[in-house]
Each structure stands twice: as structure tokens, then as C-alpha cells.
Amino acid sequence: MSRTIAERPDAVLALANTFRLHGFEGASLSVISAETGLGKGSLYNFFPGGKEEMARAVLDEVNTWFRTRVYEPLVAPGEPGTRIAEMFEAAASYFESRDLVCLFGAFALGQERERFAAAIREYFVEWIAALETALARAGHGPQRSHDLAIDTVSGIQGALVISRALGETEAFRASLTRLHARITRPSSNDDTGDVR
Secondary structure (H helix, E strand, O other): OOOOOOOHHHHHHHHHHHHHHHHHHHOOHHHHHHHHOOOHHHHHHHOOOOHHHHHHHHHHHHHHHHHHHHHHHHHOOOOHHHHHHHHHHHHHHHHHOOOOOOHHHHHHHOOOOOOOHHHHHHHHHHHHHHHHHHHHHOOOOHHHHHHHHHHHHHHHHHHHHHHHHHOOHHHHHHHHHHHHHHHHOOOOOOOOOOOO
16 A cells, blocks of 8 residues: 655655665566555656656765765864764664665666766765875875775775675674774875875
């Protein structure tokens, strides 16, 4: 039986879980309707562009959450080590509450990658750039900040895949703890450069 969802933002939240469970290709309109409780008429009322518009709305919602809770705090004034620790906690809490699925990561690996390439790239570029800024402010040189930012975001994505594959949720947070320890450890090979 269809439930009443009066606002598009509520529909976006309902759709997010469906795409996490089934991916883009596996989420047919019938599956979406069954999973969200929204009839096809309601879905097209909210999203006249069909499934692609639904997916874009979900990706926009996720990116907005990360921009507000992760990217902007990383570059905000304050002690950079604290900002980085907060990033790890925000990412851990977010992904743990969403079955260890990163929609951007999943879409990057699926057949839908080209269709959503710009949005996928924006998500990862923003995260890497924000973390790189925080790492530079923490005293790492420019090259090391760049390398650590890429390795850390890659490590988080890899931890999601491995934890889901092994069915070991606790492995995800343990991996993030090790990643955090790695980037807070000074390196004798750190490059020098003005990071002010």
C-alpha cells in the first residue's frame, strides 16, 4: 500500500535507501515503487525526469550533507587536528548508519558511471581538496598533504568495500582509526613548503 509523502525531500530520502540496496541499474521503477511505498504517479510527480532525475536528486542530497558536515568544517577556522578527527567521526557515523554503502563509490563502479561522472568527480574532488587543506594547515608539506588526502579518501572507500564483503561492520571503524593514526603521524620524508 502506498504511503503519503507530501514533500520532495522526503521522497529523496526514501529513494536513497532503494539505490543503496539495489544500485542504479537494479532499481527499476517497480522496485523503487515497492521499496519507497510511492506509486509510479507520485514518483513522476516529484521527478518528471524519471529514474535519472531521482538518482541525481539523491546524489545532490548526499553531496550537500558531506559539504555541510565534512568539507566545510575541514576548511573552517579552528585546530586542524580536531577538524580532521571530526571528519573521521562524521564519515564513520554516516556510513555505519547507511549499511556501509557510499552511493558515489557504487555509482563510480557501475554502468551508470558515465551518466553521473560530473557529480561523482565533484564529490571526491571536494573531499580530497578539503582534507588536503586541513592537512597542510596541520603542518604537512604541500605534496604530502595532497598524497595523504588522496590515500585517506581512497582508504575510506576501500574500507567500505572490504567491511561489506567480509560482513564485519566493526572492521570499517577499525580501518578508519588506522587511517587517522597514519595521517596524524609526522613523516621524516615530509616535503617542505610554505603552507600558510
